[in-house]
Amino acid sequence: MKAFCELLDRLYFTSSTNAKSLLLQDYLRTTADPERGWALAIVAGTLETKLFTRSQLKDLMAERVDPELFAISYDYVGEMSETIAHMWPDSPQKAESGLPSLTELLDEFSSRSKSDKAEYLAGLLEHMTASQRWALLKIGTGGLRIGMSTRLVKRTLAEYGNVSIEQIEGVWHGLKAPYTELFDWLEGHTDKPDVSDRVVFHPLMLSHPIEQGELQSIVPDEWQAEWKYDGIRTQLVSRSTGKALFSRTGDDISHSFPDLLQDIEINAVIDGELMVYRNGKFGSFNELQQRLNKKKPSKKLQQTYPVAIVAYDALSIDGEDLTSLSLVERQSRLFSMLAQQKHGQIIPSPSIDFDDMDELAKLRQQASDDSNGNIEGLMLKRRASTYIPGRPKGNWYKWKRDAKVIDTVMMYAQRGHGKRSSYYSDYTFGLWDGNQLLPVGKAYSGFSDEELKKLDRWVRNHAVGRFGPVREVEKALVVELAFDSVHYSKRHKSGVAMRFPRVHRIRWDKPAAEADQLDTLKKMIL
Amino acid sequence: MSTPAEWIVKQPQGLLVKPASAYIDPMQPVEHAIITHGHADHARAGHKHVYATPETLAIMATRYGQDHARFIRPIPYRKTVDIGESTLTFYPAGHILGSAQAAITHANKTVVFAGDYKRTPDPTCEPFEPVDCDVFVTEATFGLPVFKHPDIRHEMKKLLSSLSLFPERCHLVGVYALGKCQRVLLALRDAGYEKPVFLHGALSKLCDLYIDYGFNFGELIAVSDVADLRTLAGEIVLAPPSALADRWSRKLPNVLTCMASGWMQIRARSKQRRAELPLIISDHADWPELLRTLQDVNAPEVWVTHGREDALLHQARKMGFKAQALSLVGYEEDDSS
Numbered sequence: 112m113k114a115f116c117e118l119l120d121r122l123y124f125t126s127s128t129n130a131k132s133l134l135l136q137d138y139l140r141t142t143a144d145p146e147r148g149w150a151l152a153i154v155a156g157t158l159e160t161k162l163f164t165r166s167q168l169k170d171l172m173a174e175r176v177d178p179e180l181f182a183i184s185y186d187y188v189g190e191m192s193e194t195i196a197h198m199w200p201d202s203p204q205k206a207e208s209g210l211p212s213l214t215e216l217l218d219e220f221s222s223r224s225k226s227d228k229a230e231y232l233a234g235l236l237e238h239m240t241a242s243q244r245w246a247l248l249k250i251g252t253g254g255l256r257i258g259m260s261t262r263l264v265k266r267t268l269a270e271y272g273n274v275s276i277e278q279i280e281g282v283w284h285g286l287k288a289p290y291t292e293l294f295d296w297l298e299g300h301t302d303k304p305d306v307s308d309r310v311v312f313h314p315l316m317l318s319h320p321i322e323q324g325e326l327q328s329i330v331p332d333e334w335q336a337e338w339k340y341d342g343i344r345t346q347l348v349s350r351s352t353g354k355a356l357f358s359r360t361g362d363d364i365s366h367s368f369p370d371l372l373q374d375i376e377i378n379a380v381i382d383g384e385l386m387v388y389r390n391g392k393f394g395s396f397n398e399l400q401q402r403l404n405k406k407k408p409s410k411k412l413q414q415t416y417p418v419a420i421v422a423y424d425a426l427s428i429d430g431e432d433l434t435s436l437s438l439v440e441r442q443s444r445l446f447s448m449l450a451q452q453k454h455g456q457i458i459p460s461p462s463i464d465f466d467d468m469d470e471l472a473k474l475r476q477q478a479s480d481d482s483n484g485n486i487e488g489l490m491l492k493r494r495a496s497t498y499i500p501g502r503p504k505g506n507w508y509k510w511k512r513d514a515k516v517i518d519t520v521m522m523y524a525q526r527g528h529g530k531r532s533s534y535y536s537d538y539t540f541g542l543w544d545g546n547q548l549l550p551v552g553k554a555y556s557g558f559s560d561e562e563l564k565k566l567d568r569w570v571r572n573h574a575v576g577r578f579g580p581v582r583e584v585e586k587a588l589v590v591e592l593a594f595d596s597v598h599y600s601k602r603h604k605s606g607v608a609m610r611f612p613r614v615h616r617i618r619w620d621k622p623a624a625e626a627d628q629l630d631t632l633k634k635m636i637l
Numbered sequence: 638m639s640t641p642a643e644w645i646v647k648q649p650q651g652l653l654v655k656p657a658s659a660y661i662d663p664m665q666p667v668e669h670a671i672i673t674h675g676h677a678d679h680a681r682a683g684h685k686h687v688y689a690t691p692e693t694l695a696i697m698a699t700r701y702g703q704d705h706a707r708f709i710r711p712i713p714y715r716k717t718v719d720i721g722e723s724t725l726t727f728y729p730a731g732h733i734l735g736s737a738q739a740a741i742t743h744a745n746k747t748v749v750f751a752g753d754y755k756r757t758p759d760p761t762c763e764p765f766e767p768v769d770c771d772v773f774v775t776e777a778t779f780g781l782p783v784f785k786h787p788d789i790r791h792e793m794k795k796l797l798s799s800l801s802l803f804p805e806r807c808h809l810v811g812v813y814a815l816g817k818c819q820r821v822l823l824a825l826r827d828a829g830y831e832k833p834v835f836l837h838g839a840l841s842k843l844c845d846l847y848i849d850y851g852f853n854f855g856e857l858i859a860v861s862d863v864a865d866l867r868t869l870a871g872e873i874v875l876a877p878p879s880a881l882a883d884r885w886s887r888k889l890p891n892v893l894t895c896m897a898s899g900w901m902q903i904r905a906r907s908k909q910r911r912a913e914l915p916l917i918i919s920d921h922a923d924w925p926e927l928l929r930t931l932q933d934v935n936a937p938e939v940w941v942t943h944g945r946e947d948a949l950l951h952q953a954r955k956m957g958f959k960a961q962a963l964s965l966v967g968y969e970e971d972d973s974s
């Protein structure tokens with residue numbers, strides 16, 4: 112794992128995505144199976160188990176260093192893994208060559224009991240350099256952030272095997288660490304792995320926000336409207352071999368929704384929105400949030416907030432791939448299948464016909480006026496569009512309701528005043544300008560006390576730097592800001608300022624790379 | 638006036654040694670200045686009398702011109718001279734060329750002002766020499782247990798392996814002009830790097846001075862003498878840190894930014910500097926060196942001038958020393974030049 116620690120260090124500091132790709136390819140080329148496969152899983156973030164906990168680490172540290180010195184150092188460094196990496200007492204002799212391989216490491220941690228794990232961990236830290244310790248702690252606590260998006264990992268693999276990124280997309284979610292099948296294919300020893308009957312995520316088709324100019328192209332004959340439900344995007348994969356529910360990024364969220372999955376008896380891949388659904392009525396997004404990220408939801412929680420899928424598309428039904436059919440065709444197959452299901456947990460989301468733009472605008476107004484907030488606007492979809500993973504142009508648009516909102520990324524946080532002075536409650540948010548974030552505004556309100564506590568904890572766990580009272584945070588949390596209007600401003604580097612920005616929704620589920628572009632905000636200037 | 642705390646006092650200009658009527662590394666022009674070393678935050682122009690090692694005076698003359706002071710007094714290491722009611726002796730501090738600890742004796746008590754120092758071997762200067770004293774005045778720039786600086790050879794290996802992995806990228810290394818630059822050059826040669834090294838204009842004068850002192854850096858070429866800058870792809874270019882992000886660096890081809898500093902150990906600091914290859918090379922004592930020095934010098938009393946005092950004071954007291962912070966302001970976090 113010595114070489115892998117070095118790789119992580121280099122990836123962490125390298126900013127150019129090309130250089131990152133080259134570094135990773137170089138490592139893959141010079142490392143054997145299964146070691147490189149485990150490494151790939153760590154880099155791509157597909158290795159889900161945590162090897163040890165932060166509190167185990169703190170205990171180990173407390174046995175070894177002066178707590179006061181640790182506190183002063185932690186306060187200065189601002190990050191737990193790095194503080195421990197540097198402060199762990201150096202052993203007189205370094206046995207670097209004696210470090211286990213990643214394969215051995217993962218094996219040891221999965222086979223040991225809890226107290227054995229701590230002992231093994233201490234033994235490893237003993238013989239490591241500071242940057243190796245940092246890598247181990249980051250791998251082990253699952254907090255590794257080295258600026259390798261899944262997209263970039265896939266691009267790297269495509270370059271490595273001289274295949275297209277679409278081909279990688281096609282198999283990626285069907286494969287598991289240590290990815291020997293993948294490397295065998297990429298290195299030309301075997302054919303592309305066949306993953307068609309595996310219960311795996313299929314990358315989603317995503318929409319663009321519609322702009323004024325584009326509205327004219329929406330003609331009723333060629334386009335249909337759908338309500339844009341305010342839940343979370345989900346993909347249901349149900350086959351004879353098993354069932355799973357995935358988030359928009361392909362995380363398996365099945366464990367949170369056993370009640371939904373248990374009664375489903377179809378053979379299909381369905382694209383839809385996960386909603387709280389009770390006595391024939393949809394619940395709010397806030398209610399849905401109670402159900403998210405729960406490893407083992409209690410019976411009570413399941414009964415209080417029952418969920419359903421609002422289904423609007425199907426990628427396959429009864430083993431037949433539908434992605435090359437038109438939207439109209441796919442929906443008609445989907446809805447006729449749903450008409451036969453015994454349980455009502457998959458609800459069709461029919462298209463809404465409209466005769467002209469006036470009517471469409473009225474529909475959107477209706478969505479805006481709808482006060483219980485289950486609908487956040489309209490989706491406009493080209494009837495003839497096939498299902499294309501990614502964000503193809505000119506096929507799907509979202510037309511959000513009135514209050515202007517934009518998905519930003521948290522960049523900095525500062526402690527508040529008065530009763531909030533012990534919480535990080537003042538945030539600076541940014542939007543993407545190419546591949547860098549530029550700050551566009553600050554917000555202090557719009558979240559509940561519960562959410563404030565969660566945000567505060569998030570800031571403290573994800574702080575990367577400190578400028579006086581301001582903490583810089585990892586660029587990883589998407590927050591949807593609502594605002595009244597936006598205008599040009601010389602005060603911000605981004606060149607724009609929002610009026611009355613407030614936190615509208617915290618998008619714990621959304622990857623930062625999918626936050627909005629600065630240009631999107633600029634186009635909202637009237 | 639018997640205890641050192643009575644005859645050494647903190648003034649806005651810096652630490653005043655009353656029996657010598659002289660300040661140590663004063664921040665403003667004064668009548669009598671004892672200068673520990675040539676870094677700009679310690680050695681300023683405009684004093685009337687300057688007491689320093691010959692090398693430090695040469696550095697000051699190179700930077701500020703011969704007339705930086707009215708009277709200069711070169712004092713070699715280990716030679717004791719009288720200043721007012723006290724005596725002054727310089728001992729090597731191991732920080733940069735000419736850097737000195739100032740040992741001042743008055744009323745049978747000796748106070749050693751270590752200035753900036755380190756214990757790691759450095760071929761550009763004489764090694765730090767522990768001196769018996771009653772009060773040891775130390776810096777604490779890296780006074781936290783998280784600071785443990787690696788061997789410079791390890792950092793050079795990082796640089797050279799990056800160069801072989803990215804042979805088309807110009808490796809631009811940020812170095813402080815005085816001390817760090819020359820130490821990095823020697824370490825590169827020591828690591829077997831034989832190609833010419835390219836220098837930003839701001840580094841050449843001090844390199845020339847070191848060459849006058851007999852140091853051999855191999856072939857150095859000023860970037861301004863390079864007709865076609867595209868030929869710098871795959872070469873090593875040294876520049877002051879301030880040049881890393883400015884217009885100047887934009888004309889270099891496919892730059893990979895490296896930064897040589899003790900701060901590079903902290904990831905957030907490296908990110909702030911936008912260093913893609915942080916090289917942890919420090920001319921200050923790291924935490925283990927600070928503690929080792931307190932033990933080696935073994936003065937009953939320790940004063941901490943500047944840096945991160947809290948942790949060092951806590952540890953010094955635990956080690957049985959009487960310790961206090963002077964909290965001097967005005968010294969840079971690192972050797973800015």
Ligand SMILES: [Zn+2]
Nearest residue numbers: 674676753972
């Ligand atoms: Zn200095």
Ligand SMILES: [Zn+2]
Nearest residue numbers: 753968969971
């Ligand atoms: Zn200094």
